[in-house]
Amino acid sequence: MSVTGLEFAGQEAAAGESALDADAAKIQGRSQWQLTWRRLRRDKVAMAALAVIAVILLLAIFAPVFVAITHHPPNIAYPNTGEDAAGNPVGPGTAGFWLGTDGTGRDLFIRILYGARISLFVGFVTTAIGAVAGVIVGLMAGYFGGVIDTVLARFTDAVLAFPYVVLALALAVVLGPSLTVIIGVIAFFSWAAIARIVRGQTLSIKEKEYIEAARSLGAGPFRIMIFDILPNLLAPVLVLATLYIPTAIVFEATLSYLGLGIQPPTASWGDILADAQNFYSTSWWYVVFPALALLITTLAFNLLGDGVRDAMDPRTERVLAAGKARRRRRGKHQVLADGQAELSHVAPYVPPAEGS
Amino acid sequence: MALLGFLLRRILTGIVVVWLVATGAFFLFFARPVATVAHQLAGHAATPQVINEVINNLGLNQPIMVQYWHFLDGLLHGNLGYSYYSQEPVTTMLKQDLPPTVSLVIGGVILWLVVGLTVGIISATRARSLFDRSANVAVLIGLSLPVFVIGELLILVVFVPLNQHGFSWIQTQYSGPSNGLLTWSGHMILPWITLAAVQAAVYTRLMRGQLLDTMGEDYIRTARSKGLSERRVTFKHGVRSALTPVVSQLGVDVGQLLGGVVVVEVVFGLGGIGQVSVEAIDTDNLPVIIGFVIVAAAFVVVANIVVDLVYALLDPRVRIT
Numbered sequence: 001m002s003v004t005g006l007e008f009a010g011q012e013a014a015a016g017e018s019a020l021d022a023d024a025a026k027i028q029g030r031s032q033w034q035l036t037w038r039r040l041r042r043d044k045v046a047m048a049a050l051a052v053i054a055v056i057l058l059l060a061i062f063a064p065v066f067v068a069i070t071h072h073p074p075n076i077a078y079p080n081t082g083e084d085a086a087g088n089p090v091g092p093g094t095a096g097f098w099l100g101t102d103g104t105g106r107d108l109f110i111r112i113l114y115g116a117r118i119s120l121f122v123g124f125v126t127t128a129i130g131a132v133a134g135v136i137v138g139l140m141a142g143y144f145g146g147v148i149d150t151v152l153a154r155f156t157d158a159v160l161a162f163p164y165v166v167l168a169l170a171l172a173v174v175l176g177p178s179l180t181v182i183i184g185v186i187a188f189f190s191w192a193a194i195a196r197i198v199r200g201q202t203l204s205i206k207e208k209e210y211i212e213a214a215r216s217l218g219a220g221p222f223r224i225m226i227f228d229i230l231p232n233l234l235a236p237v238l239v240l241a242t243l244y245i246p247t248a249i250v251f252e253a254t255l256s257y258l259g260l261g262i263q264p265p266t267a268s269w270g271d272i273l274a275d276a277q278n279f280y281s282t283s284w285w286y287v288v289f290p291a292l293a294l295l296i297t298t299l300a301f302n303l304l305g306d307g308v309r310d311a312m313d314p315r316t317e318r319v320l321a322a323g324k325a326r327r328r329r330r331g332k333h334q335v336l337a338d339g340q341a342e343l344s345h346v347a348p349y350v351p352p353a354e355g356s
Numbered sequence: 357m358a359l360l361g362f363l364l365r366r367i368l369t370g371i372v373v374v375w376l377v378a379t380g381a382f383f384l385f386f387a388r389p390v391a392t393v394a395h396q397l398a399g400h401a402a403t404p405q406v407i408n409e410v411i412n413n414l415g416l417n418q419p420i421m422v423q424y425w426h427f428l429d430g431l432l433h434g435n436l437g438y439s440y441y442s443q444e445p446v447t448t449m450l451k452q453d454l455p456p457t458v459s460l461v462i463g464g465v466i467l468w469l470v471v472g473l474t475v476g477i478i479s480a481t482r483a484r485s486l487f488d489r490s491a492n493v494a495v496l497i498g499l500s501l502p503v504f505v506i507g508e509l510l511i512l513v514v515f516v517p518l519n520q521h522g523f524s525w526i527q528t529q530y531s532g533p534s535n536g537l538l539t540w541s542g543h544m545i546l547p548w549i550t551l552a553a554v555q556a557a558v559y560t561r562l563m564r565g566q567l568l569d570t571m572g573e574d575y576i577r578t579a580r581s582k583g584l585s586e587r588r589v590t591f592k593h594g595v596r597s598a599l600t601p602v603v604s605q606l607g608v609d610v611g612q613l614l615g616g617v618v619v620v621e622v623v624f625g626l627g628g629i630g631q632v633s634v635e636a637i638d639t640d641n642l643p644v645i646i647g648f649v650i651v652a653a654a655f656v657v658v659a660n661i662v663v664d665l666v667y668a669l670l671d672p673r674v675r676i677t
Binding site: 167169170171173174246250253254257258259260270273274276277280281284287288291294295298299301302303306 | 381384385496497499500501502503504505508509511512516520618619622633634637638645649
């Protein structure tokens, strides 16, 4: 496959057409999205991650179906069947509880499913808000420059440099914990990183000739930003967003773990894991299953994000091919050289200290 | 001379930043309805008279600008106020709560740098080898796991079984170095691993990416072509310049973490700046919250200044102006 986005479709040109039509059919244009999808489809790990995400989404959406099957609503405790004589949770498979019960005798499996709803909802919504806000701020700062840029850049720096966890907790307390507040707090901390990348990209794109052409045709700044610059920013923003979803999920879980997120009895993974602390010595499943749910979800999003980043980058195939060829030529342990270095120009979102 | 001017300017802007953070924190918390705070302090069964008394005692009935003035005045005299509950000066509390946090950060930093940089360098010099791929999986797992989950799993699979079998070196909660270094490290080892697990993942990724980028530079080719050994090229020319962004990330991280490693401290019950802040937030202990936020911000500011200085040392192109 060629890297330029043009591909020879071969013998598909039907006979009898005009020369012009035949040319058009021979060289088939592919949009960047089509190319990306083609590359992504060949990435087995990314596709597996996508499948896992789909399964988790389905499980979350159809959580009520599992309630109907098990007859265990998420917030109902079963002191008789769900707790042993000492009042501790019962293990997986006991008395119709597939993954055992929690500290108050509720069905752990059902609560994990309902926790998934919260996690995924928070992950998607905050990322969407953060991406939109980040793009707007970054675009304005990069395009207009000057005072707007300075103010926005300093503000972005301030947000990135704040004692982050403490401030998030403080906001959650001052405003009172609720789903809306959690989403607001997480979104507040997510736009800055995206804005920074968008600003950098905008700075380089706005110097391109076609922007100058648009301007000379009389296009206003907003028209240029929306129709000429924005489409070129979608790729890096999409990658950042995919990589930001797991961070948001972890953030929500951490807030809930500290008791400042989603309030009980609503199930959330962080809250389940906080309760599980009291049952370390008796009930391993109480810690292990929600932790696994969290790990599988965030890992799947991270793997998918890495895959999307590689697929977006036309250098991927060249790097892979060149790497293979060079290894064959010079032996295995040679470093990559000559600018084939790595696909790291769209940096992954690096979680702030503590990764929380 | 340039250095002195640079330091002066950075310290001045740093003070402004700390003042901004302090003011922000002050109004964020003091803008809350006074009655809620007093109610929290006096308990649920308190009568209106008791609540009024609490408000008067704490000076919460004064206009907010007067309170703000008192607060700034105290701040300038190194007085951060007194805890609403224990009446202890906030500065005394800070002195007590710093050791666990500092112990945690120092040990954690050493551990995560050793692991992160070693794995990152090996991964980069053997890109796409089996080692690199396995390391990449480990990094992704590290990035995907919340800190508290790692801590909880460590407690579940290390702390609980070991202690059930009478092996009691590894403990939770904090015990200062004055109780014996062995005891101290036993109490700190799980928190160190927990903190380092996530951070090592971040640093491995950073180091690998940076080193790969650097090794593609022209001057690396020059170094190779003049016949230097691959090891010398990697370490003397590659790693040295790849370290610059690592150092800046390290500075930011250490600054942030010294302001409280909230989650690790809570999971292992270490006390420390982070855990005490969370408790203060939970109990509306305003002077404590603000004092700790100010200290946290100060750490970030100092760390940034140090990073800029180290930058100039590492990278000869950077000039301090």
